[in-house]
């Protein structure tokens with residue numbers, strides 16, 4: 375089976391993790407091998423000790439990109455719900471896949487910051503507003519939105535199922551599902 379990395383980039387609470395797991399379920403049901411490289415889990419193990427500076431975020435994204443490519447080149451659909459706020463970090467991951475001849479799709483989960491901060495799944499926006507944390511992506515830390523992603527999802531105007539269906543359609547169009 376053809377492997378691929380599908381990177382879901384977007385702000386905290388945009389819907390990256392939810393969509394990755396929804397898509398994973400659909401793909402598994404069709405017999406695909408799937409791994410979700412969850413940002414929080416990766417930061418507990420593979421990227422333990424890294425923080426949220428530009429340099430640390432870059433290192434984190436390159437490590438995840440490396441593992442995703444290994445999985446994808448062995449027939450796995452590697453779903454990556456990780457913010458990856460910097461365009462040059464994402465570009466380096468894309469190039470690595472290109473060099474190795476491995477399929478790579480960039481999906482922008484383009485939920486506006488106002489909606490994300492209302493969802494505030496992990497309470498980070500509230501903590502930032504209360505001055506308890508700083509350097510929150512999209513608020514007081516940069517997020518460089520992709521200029522030409524393979525797909526841009528408007529998760530605030532769609533249900534989870536509609537967004538996941540759009541993602542699945544993209545994979546089908548590219549011969550990956």
Ligand SMILES: Nc1ncnc2c1ncn2[C@@H]1O[C@H](COP(=O)(O)OS(=O)(=O)O)[C@@H](OP(=O)(O)O)[C@H]1O
Nearest residue numbers: 386387413426431434456457458459496509510511
């Ligand atoms: N300052 C700050 N900025 C952004 N995110 C923060 C921050 N502090 C903690 N968190 C939590 O860590 C998750 C982001 O980790 P990632 O590995 O996806 O980010 S990055 O690509 O390295 O920037 C992110 O997870 P998601 O909410 O699922 O996106 C946050 O829950």
Ligand SMILES: Nc1ncnc2c1ncn2[C@@H]1O[C@H](COP(=O)(O)OP(=O)(O)O)[C@@H](O)[C@H]1O
Nearest residue numbers: 386387388389390391392495529532533534537
């Ligand atoms: N179309 C949609 N796609 C993804 N999530 C959605 C959508 N509509 C509403 N949501 C909700 O938004 C929240 C997103 O949280 P989460 O997936 O953890 O975000 P992230 O991983 O980007 O931080 C979830 O509570 C989810 O149910």
